[in-house]
Amino acid sequence: MILLDRSVAIIGGGPAGLMAAEVLTHRVVHVDLYDAMPSVGRKFLRAGKGGLNLTHSEPYETFLTRYGARRTQIKPLLDAFGPEDLISWVHGLGIDTFVGTSGKLFPTEMKSTPLLRAWLQRLRSAGVNFHMRHVWRGWDDSGALCFETPQGMLTAHPDAVVLALGGGSWARLGSNGAWVPLLKQRGIPVAELRPSNCGFEVAWSEHFRTRFAGHPLKPVAVVFMDSEGREFRRQGEFIITKYGVEGSLIYSMSATLRDEISAKGVAVIQLDLAPDKGLQRLINELSRPRGSRSMAKHLRSRAGIEGVKAGLLRELVPPEDFFDPAIIGAAIKTLPLRLVAPRPLDEAISSAGGVAFEALDERLMVRSMPGVFCSGEMLDWEAPTGGYLLTACISSGHAAALGAMAWLKSGA
Ligand SMILES: Cc1cc2nc3c(=O)[nH]c(=O)nc-3n(C[C@H](O)[C@H](O)[C@H](O)COP(=O)(O)OP(=O)(O)OC[C@H]3O[C@@H](n4cnc5c(N)ncnc54)[C@H](O)[C@@H]3O)c2cc1C
Numbered sequence: 001m002i003l004l005d006r007s008v009a010i011i012g013g014g015p016a017g018l019m020a021a022e023v024l025t026h027r028v029v030h031v032d033l034y035d036a037m038p039s040v041g042r043k044f045l046r047a048g049k050g051g052l053n054l055t056h057s058e059p060y061e062t063f064l065t066r067y068g069a070r071r072t073q074i075k076p077l078l079d080a081f082g083p084e085d086l087i088s089w090v091h092g093l094g095i096d097t098f099v100g101t102s103g104k105l106f107p108t109e110m111k112s113t114p115l116l117r118a119w120l121q122r123l124r125s126a127g128v129n130f131h132m133r134h135v136w137r138g139w140d141d142s143g144a145l146c147f148e149t150p151q152g153m154l155t156a157h158p159d160a161v162v163l164a165l166g167g168g169s170w171a172r173l174g175s176n177g178a179w180v181p182l183l184k185q186r187g188i189p190v191a192e193l194r195p196s197n198c199g200f201e202v203a204w205s206e207h208f209r210t211r212f213a214g215h216p217l218k219p220v221a222v223v224f225m226d227s228e229g230r231e232f233r234r235q236g237e238f239i240i241t242k243y244g245v246e247g248s249l250i251y252s253m254s255a256t257l258r259d260e261i262s263a264k265g266v267a268v269i270q271l272d273l274a275p276d277k278g279l280q281r282l283i284n285e286l287s288r289p290r291g292s293r294s295m296a297k298h299l300r301s302r303a304g305i306e307g308v309k310a311g312l313l314r315e316l317v318p319p320e321d322f323f324d325p326a327i328i329g330a331a332i333k334t335l336p337l338r339l340v341a342p343r344p345l346d347e348a349i350s351s352a353g354g355v356a357f358e359a360l361d362e363r364l365m366v367r368s369m370p371g372v373f374c375s376g377e378m379l380d381w382e383a384p385t386g387g388y389l390l391t392a393c394i395s396s397g398h399a400a401a402l403g404a405m406a407w408l409k410s411g412a
Pocket residue numbers: 011012013014015016017034035036037040041042043044046047048050051052053054055134135136137164165166167169170173174175176177178179348349350375376377378386387388389390391393
């Protein structure tokens with residue numbers, strides 16, 4: 001039942017836009033949701049292929065730190081709809097969840113489809129009008145929203161708009177960042193979209209690339225000291241790719257590494273290929289007589305280094321040093337690897353940059369365009385993988401919808 005004869009257009013049917021639609025239908029206004037793609041939630045469905053990490057079970061204070069420099073702006077959104085609310089909401093859709101050993105929370109079925117199906121069913125029964133294949137092209141001179149559709153250009157005159165257009169990665173799933181110039185033309189400050197949770201390029205030799213691309217490196221620790229002297233050390237695993245390195249351990253440091261490369265042209269990380277062994281123990285082991293055994297066998301039996309780890313040593317340690325136990329032991333513990341560029345934005349899991357929070361009020365309304373609200377990954381924040389992305393997207397969709405409601409009720 002529609003109680004308020006007011007209409008809100010939501011543009012973008014990812015998790016942020018869908019949550020905005022849900023909140024607005026509860027507040028009983030007409031809701032039209034537009035999306036450029038033939039169906040909504042395509043990136044959300046893709047996230048399901050990795051199990052759909054919805055959120056994280058760590059203490060709230062720790063959770064907030066994941067938003068780095070944007071913690072202050074994200075906190076009020078999460079205070080209103082945070083990880084606990086998200087979990088209850090997922091359960092309310094009839095989806096069971098579990099917490100993995102790392103503290104990450106997933107749906108028990110480890111996929112998005114059942115959740116998205118239940119969600120869309122709820123939104124349809126609540127009266128949300130879905131308009132697919134509607135590519136938003138900005139505003140016309142009268143302030144109407146313009147959409148390119150299979151039927152030609154259409155316009156809409158809602159009372160309020162929630163933009164939930166996503167970032168700029170995986171364009172084939174819908175979020176292509178084409179909204180950036182549309183907002184900039186209106187004078188809205190937008191920080192350049194940059195890759196976040198991304199791989200990095202390394203100038204591998206042809207031999208190493210051919211032999212080891214696709215091989216996982218585990219366990220391994222990565223240490224990185226940024227230009228301000230802050231040291232990051234994390235242990236886990238990553239993959240050698242034909243162009244460089246990729247994977248969860250690299251993603252977890254990607255913002256810092258990307259910014260270092262942007263400032264200095266290169267980021268040098270130190271790899272610890274034997275994180276469970278001390279340097280002196282390694283040197284002692286490697287100093288034992290090798291006899292007629294090859295260096296490869298000696299490394300395997302004395303230091304547990306083989307396969308791609310041994311390949312990395314061959315790739316990065318000068319041949320003349322390769323047989324020196326002290327040098328090779330030190331290289332196993334601190335092997336410098338030069339990352340020369342982040343991979344392109346389109347390949348990244350998420351985007352940094354977006355609509356500047358300074359352009360928005362506390363309701364996520366664009367100060368210079370009353371009645372226009374922004375949400376999701378199109379806002380200027382970033383976070384590592386671990387469920388922090390979906391949580392903040394959904395939370396900001398929730399906040400933008402409440403903001404739109406409050407604005408409509410204020411008689412605007
Ligand atoms: C491979 C992969 C795995 C991921 N796994 C996880 C995970 O496990 N956990 C996690 O927290 N995050 C994960 N993410 C990130 C997460 O999916 C995104 O952060 C989230 O989907 C962003 O939500 P959003 O609603 O802001 O934007 P999106 O989901 O990108 O949705 C934006 C929508 O806007 C539409 N749109 C864009 N431009 C226009 C236009 N001009 N006109 C009309 N419609 C338009 C698009 O078609 C799209 O439907 C993953 C991402 C990828 C790529």
